[in-house]
Amino acid sequence: MRTRLLALVLALLVLASAAGSALARGELAVHYIDVGQGEAVLLQGPGFTILIDAGNIGGREVVDYLTRLEVEAIDLLVVTHPHADHIGQAAEVLRRFPVREVWMSGYEHYTRTFEELLDAVLDSDADYFEPRAGDKRSYGELELQVLNPPTGNLSRNMHETCLMLRAVYGQIAFLFTGDAEQRTEKALVGWGLPLQAHILQLGHHGSRTSSALEFLLAVDPDLAIYSAGACNDYGHPHEEVLTRLSILGIPVYGTDLYGTIIVRTDGETYSLAAEQKGRLGETEIQGCVDLNSASWEELQLIIHIGPDRACQIMEQRETRPFRSVDELQSRISGIGPKRLADIKAQGVACVKEVNHD
Amino acid sequence: MTEGKQWAVIDRIVDGSWAVLVFEEGQRQLTVPVGKLPQGSREGMWLAVRLKDGELAEAELDLVKTEEVKARIQLKRARLLERMRQRQQGGT
Numbered sequence: 057m058r059t060r061l062l063a064l065v066l067a068l069l070v071l072a073s074a075a076g077s078a079l080a081r082g083e084l085a086v087h088y089i090d091v092g093q094g095e096a097v098l099l100q101g102p103g104f105t106i107l108i109d110a111g112n113i114g115g116r117e118v119v120d121y122l123t124r125l126e127v128e129a130i131d132l133l134v135v136t137h138p139h140a141d142h143i144g145q146a147a148e149v150l151r152r153f154p155v156r157e158v159w160m161s162g163y164e165h166y167t168r169t170f171e172e173l174l175d176a177v178l179d180s181d182a183d184y185f186e187p188r189a190g191d192k193r194s195y196g197e198l199e200l201q202v203l204n205p206p207t208g209n210l211s212r213n214m215h216e217t218c219l220m221l222r223a224v225y226g227q228i229a230f231l232f233t234g235d236a237e238q239r240t241e242k243a244l245v246g247w248g249l250p251l252q253a254h255i256l257q258l259g260h261h262g263s264r265t266s267s268a269l270e271f272l273l274a275v276d277p278d279l280a281i282y283s284a285g286a287c288n289d290y291g292h293p294h295e296e297v298l299t300r301l302s303i304l305g306i307p308v309y310g311t312d313l314y315g316t317i318i319v320r321t322d323g324e325t326y327s328l329a330a331e332q333k334g335r336l337g338e339t340e341i342q343g344c345v346d347l348n349s350a351s352w353e354e355l356q357l358i359i360h361i362g363p364d365r366a367c368q369i370m371e372q373r374e375t376r377p378f379r380s381v382d383e384l385q386s387r388i389s390g391i392g393p394k395r396l397a398d399i400k401a402q403g404v405a406c407v408k409e410v411n412h413d
Numbered sequence: 414m415t416e417g418k419q420w421a422v423i424d425r426i427v428d429g430s431w432a433v434l435v436f437e438e439g440q441r442q443l444t445v446p447v448g449k450l451p452q453g454s455r456e457g458m459w460l461a462v463r464l465k466d467g468e469l470a471e472a473e474l475d476l477v478k479t480e481e482v483k484a485r486i487q488l489k490r491a492r493l494l495e496r497m498r499q500r501q502q503g504g505t
Contacts, residue, residue, distance in 0.1 A: 113440045139425045140435055140442070164490055166457040166482040167422045167435060174489040183500065184493045214425075214456060263428055289444045290427050 084198060084225045086319045087125075088257070090311040090331070091117045093285030093292070094141040097232060097257065098122070099223065104195035108134040108221065108232050113144035113169055119152055121316070129154040131195060133182070135173070136219045136234030138165035147176035155182045162186040163210055163217040187219065189249065197323060199224045203249050204240060215260070216240050222253060226323015231275055233259040233266065241271035251275045254326065255319055258282040262293020262310065272304055279307045279328070281319075286312040286352060287367035295362055295390065312363055313353060344406035347378040358405045360395045381405045416464045420478065423450065423458050434460065434469075445469045457483075 084101040094112035098105070098121070107130050111118040122130075133155050135143055149155070150173075158177050164170075177184060187193075191202040204220035211217050218234035231253035233241075237260060244251060256277035259266030261284040280301055284292040293310060301308050309317055314330035321327075345354050347369055355366035365388050372378070372387050384405070385396045399405050421434040421443070432450055434443045443464075451460070451474050459478040463471040 113435065113442065140433070141425070162490070164483070164486050165424075166459070166479060166486055167424055168437060168482075169424070169435060169440065171482065171486055171489065174486065174493065177493060178489060178496075184497050186494075265428055290431060 082197075082322055084228075084321050084323070086223075086230060086255070086321075087121070088281050088283055088311060088317040088319075089117060089121050090316040091115060091145075091283065093261065093288040093290075094144060095136075095234070095261070095283045096121075096145075097283075098125075098127075099198070100125070100127075101198055101225065102196050104131045104198065105129065106132045106134065106195065106198075106200075107149065109136055109142040109234070110146035110149050111144050112141040115145060116148075118145040119148050122149070122153060127153060129156065131156050132193075132200075133158045134219055134221065134232075135160045136232070137161060137214050137217060138163060138167070138170040138173070139214065139235065140167065140169045142234070143169055143173050147172040150176035150180050150182070155180055157183040157185060159185050159187055159219060161205055161210065161217045161219050163214055165214065189247075197225055201250070203244055203251070204236060206243075206247075215265075220244070222250065225321055228255075228321045228323055228326050229253040230255045230257070230319070231277070232257050235260040235266070237265045238268040238271070241266065241268045245270050245274045254278045256280045256306075258293065258297065258308070260292075261288075261290075262297050262308075263290065264294040264296045267297045267300060269300060272300065272306070277306055279309065281309050281311075281317055283311045284363070286363070287370070288312075291364035291367075293363060295364065298362055310363070313356075344408075345404050346406055346408045347381065347384070348373050348407060359398050359402045360391065361399075361405075365390065378407050380407055418461050418463055420475065421460050421462050422482075423454055423456050423460065425456055434462070443469065 082102055084099065087098040089096040089098060091111035092115065095109045096111045096118045097108040105127055130153050133146065133149065135146060187202045188205060188207045189203055193200045201222040203222055205217045215235045215237045216239065218236045220234060220236050221232045223230040229252060251274045253275050254277060256275050258280050262282035282293050298308060311317060316331040318329040319326055345357055352366045352370060355361050355369055356363065368388050381400060382396065384391045384399060385393065420437040424433045424435045426432050426447060430447060431444050432447050434445065449469050449472065451472055453474060459475045459482065460472045461475045462469060
């Protein structure tokens with residue numbers, strides 16, 4: 057437990073140390089914006105601003121974030137695919153900011169959200185382009201390489217048509233995957249496209265539909281970042297993906313836990329910052345993590361308890377408080393005798409006496 | 414309480430298990446198990462639905478509405494592509 061806790065605290069110190077510094081000359085900042093269960097990434101570099109996806113419908117996080125950063129214009133808006141959790145605030149972005157160009161895959165989705173986006177592009181003066189694998193575009197020192205979709209007819213499966221981009225700034229590479237799934241990931245590996253990246257945005261919010269082992273091996277990232285809302289309906293990020301990354305020794309950071317995550321690079325090295333300095337780092341564990349009162353973040357200090365199971369524990373204790381750690385086995389999915397034994401051996405989880413005052 | 418008929422579109426199927434519906438009015442979202450959708454449902458199809466106590470009680474595919482929206486979307490994308498073609502040719 058000490059090792060894991062120390063690792064988390066160290067990671068958060070690194071995050072905190074870089075947070076808040078101004079955009080220096082010659083620096084690229086990649087903001088993985090906390091939009092809850094959705095996706096939006098802002099790339100700001102010398103002389104260019106690029107937005108990849110624009111959050112979920114019903115929110116204002118993207119426009120608010122761009123306003124707070126005093127963004128004046130957007131050179132490129134990339135719509136990876138037309139699901140509402142990726143295009144939700146795109147029309148509003150187009151109405152509020154001058155956008156010079158919009159990229160989409162060309163996949164037509166028959167929703168009002170997508171129609172409003174098309175209306176907003178038509179009402180703007182933006183150029184429109186449907187790029188294909190192999191296309192490249194430079195913005196100053198940044199090169200955007202399009203990896204997907206391939207040329208030819210678009211697949212009928214929307215996730216297979218996702219625009220996937222590799223962004224290279226000096227020696228540092230980023231991979232943006234949208235909601236691409238394992239089939240697409242494996243196809244990219246097969247095509248022999250350059251996939252290596254220092255920072256990988258996990259496909260589909262960390263879902264098991266994505267992050268195939270062979271793809272992770274080909275990308276060979278230093279670290280992975282996913283965007284998901286805490287206690288979302290789908291259990292993202294899925295445990296299989298987190299386990300796969302753990303086995304490969306790839307640290308992973310999610311917007312559910314860290315809020316907006318910012319990677320800054322001068323093209324030689326990079327640093328990681330979190331807008332929320334990490335709620336875990338400010339938490340003192342008083343002896344043990346009480347299943348009946350610990351926060352969602354604290355619960356994840358328990359071995360085998362990730363984001364989804366932490367949510368399950370919080371839901372279960374609302375119905376009926378836990379009377380013992382052993383109840384995890386009967387009340388939380390995926391906790392069997394072996395994992396329960398690990399949890400008890402770790403000694404972090406506990407059930408404090410219920411106060412009847 | 415059963416509510417009146419509303420229209421919603423299947424925005425996405427998540428992990429093969431969940432369907433996210435977006436209502437025409439107010440852009441409200443509702444996540445339901447895919448098993449609750451009518452046979453033949455796919456992403457991008459419109460449904461006529463009734464809710465009961467906030468849960469999906471009835472859902473029927475509305476293929477006419479789906480075709481109407483599809484035609485508008487195709488037209489709007491075609492206009493965008495045509496605008497770009499004209500710009501590339503030096504037009505306005």
